[in-house]
Amino acid sequence: MKKTGFILILMINLVAFGQQNLSLHECYQLVEKNYPLVKQHQLLAQQNQLDTEIISNSKLPQFNLDAQATYQSDVIQLPAAMSSIEPQNKDQYRATLSVNQLIYNGGFTNANLKVKSAQLKTKQKQVDATIYQLKAQINQLYFSILLTQENFKLLEAKKNLLESKLKEVQSGVKNGLLLPSSDSVLEAELLKIKQQFIEVESSKTSLIETLSSLIGQEINSVTNFESPLLKTQLQHGINRPELDLFHLKKEEIKNYESLISKQNSPQINGFLTGGYGNPGLNMLDNSFQTFYTVGVKLHWNVFDWNSNKKQKEVVAINKDFIENETEVFKLNTNIELNKQQKEIEKISAFINSDVEIIELRKKVLKTLDSQLKNGVITSSVYITEFTNLFESENTLLKHHIQLELAKANYNTIKGE
8 A cells, every 4th residue: 555655646746747837928938039030139240240340440451452564555755865764665564562541531430330230229129029029929829728728627527517417317217216318418418528628638739839839949738827817007108119119210310310421521541552563653764663652642522412411311201201100100009909908898897797697507507406306307408507507607717818818918019
């Protein structure tokens, strides 16, 4: 007996160890961590790092190597009085190494870096907004699984009650108090319950597989899905990632405006060119020689046919687009919140009616239970009312799950 008891305790502990709990909040966290789109955060950061390095390189010295060999059909001819000076060769050679260093460009490089930084934040927030929208899908899957989980418990209770009632009816048939076929109706109902068990399990398995794929984590078949106690704060501000995205887009445009304003700033570069060739800088020396040039160069586009001004006008229009998108998003979100609020109120009213209906059906079934024992009614009449009670309890269960789903959707739409 001790050995049997030890084995029984061990099996219970193994089952408990194998079972895991999963909450709705954990599903949210897992999808934010494991959904494939999350990888774009790192990819965007790597891309921005490369773009930043490319732009920053403009501050570093730029080296250029050039070489050329030419043959000219004619060269400069000096007057006869200077005939002692050897004329240039028609074949000429030159190799130069130039170094250019940016000294000043009106802050254009720094402005460009700020634009790239703003673009990174915007793109990453777009990823966050896209992932956030998966919460609605998780809500639907999670509460559908909860419904199957609770349906299974309700079916179990119904089966136990029918089995108990079947024993009473079989005893009545054996003692001649009930008709011989009375127990067949209950047995047929128990077979229907077995079918319902199979249907519920199949539905739950399919839902779990979908949720598992979405959150990127294997879900055990004996996982217990916790029933969340959700609270909703009606008619409060929206806190969605899309609003942060719109704000970042505005910041990006602001930085782009700064970049445009610096496009036509004067640019000063220092340069050094060293070379070797024939001829060199001394055109009268017809031999290979080294040479160098050092200087400072100013470039300033003083007139661009109003291109800069028109670019600013385009940016201003884009800013209006974002303002309009923000306004439309807030309007649509508030409409969805109002719809969910009405849904919560409607289902809450249904639940109050469900409770009253169940109480009335229990009273009726209690009366029929006594009548069945005394042979006043048939098993079919009892089963009909028993099924009605079960359907009412199932409807109450469904409405409870729907209420929690509506609350979860409300919080998701709102951004909580």
